[in-house]
Amino acid sequence: MALQSDYEKAQIRNMVQRAVKCASEGTTEMTPEVYRLPIEIYSPTRWEEEMNAIYRRLPLMLALSCELRGNGAYKAMKVLDVPVLIVRGDDGRVRAFVNTCTHRGRALTQTPDEKGQCKNFTCPYHAWRFSTDGKLQSVSDPRKFGEVDKSALGLRELPCEERAGFVWVCITPGQTFDIEEYLGGMLEELACLEADKWYLLGSQQLESGNWKIAHDGYLESYHIPFLHRHTLHPMWKRETLTSVSLYDHYGPLPYGPHQRMAGNAWGYDPALMLKMKDVPESEYTEHHFHAVRTLFPHISISAGRNGGLVSQLFPITADRCITVQNHVSTQNPDDMTEAEKQTTQKRIELYAAVVRDEDYSTSFSIQEGVRSGGIQELLFGRNEGGAQNFHRSVEHYVQAHRKSQANA
Ligand code: FES
Known part of the structure; x- marks a missing residue:
């Protein structure tokens, strides 16, 4: 399916140039420094604060x-x-x-x-x-x-x-929000998806550890060739064990809080990205521009105009979060053949299994690691800019809430 709007064409041109530059230099887009998070920010007290500052206040x-x-x-x-x-x-x-x-x-x-x-x-x-x-x-x-x-x-x-x-x-009565101001340029990104034409094919719930640990996995491609070595990696026919990701952010903060992590549809593989430079612009398709868009604080959209996966993260306690995975498509499920329904069901089960058995099983392990006394901080590399921006945004809203409480 060809990309259509001028905005999308400009985005793909920009993305191909950046991706090819990174791939040919053997690197990815990088932040100025490694970001460090003290493990205290995973405590139950801090979780309560995050819920009051973020989940109860923001849209x-x-x-x-x-x-x-x-x-x-x-x-x-x-x-x-x-x-x-x-x-x-x-x-x-x-x-x-x-x-x-x-x-x-x-x-x-x-x-x-x-x-x-x-x-x-x-x-x-x-x-x-x-x-x-x-x-x-x-x-x-x-x-x-x-x-x-x-x-x-x-x-x-x-x-x-x-x-x-x-x-x-917003789950707090009386709280107000301006959605255009809050989303900024992300609104134009979302408009490209034409989500008002989607149908919901199926949803399921998965359990993970702390909401921020679960969220981190949606914001970097660094882990894909390793954690998903036997699942997504062979499926995407990747040629290398490294990744190139392009990060853009949207919204009222200097680092978002909403983000787009872009690459190609072959698992952010630099070898395959290099081949994009030989593709004429007129032949660009969604395969040349795959993006995972995150809406702060709790949404990951791995979808194009034809649909895909929309994940919603709902914290339950400091140690527990439920993700609702929504599979969407422009195809009405009532019009699907039996074979199409089976293929869809298999895809739904595959993505649930990958996230549950690989990403979220890792989130429980990280949580144990955080409590173990074996580490004092978590590190987010220069190649993990999306996760860095996410944690800076969390910190921004927590600090702003503290200030408003102190002035109340
Ligand atoms: S509680 Fe609803 S009608 Fe009584």
């Missing part, structure tokens, strides 16, 4: 637009301790609410992680009914219940924005 990408296809489509989920209900209203607008009935607090869905389609929500406890825009429509047996002001008993709304096929929500 989180909680849903793909394709999960909310059609008016009345909804998705319930829990983020930290907050039950969230996201729904597309009769006016086509996506809104988010705290999933808590204003009578006595029960969730409006049968289960905390339910998806479905409805005309309104009826609380399972005493059957109060709410519209998809959060208004209280009816109180059961109202004459016996007594006088209440229904207009003041709507669901508690959460800040929510839908853009470019993705839905952002």
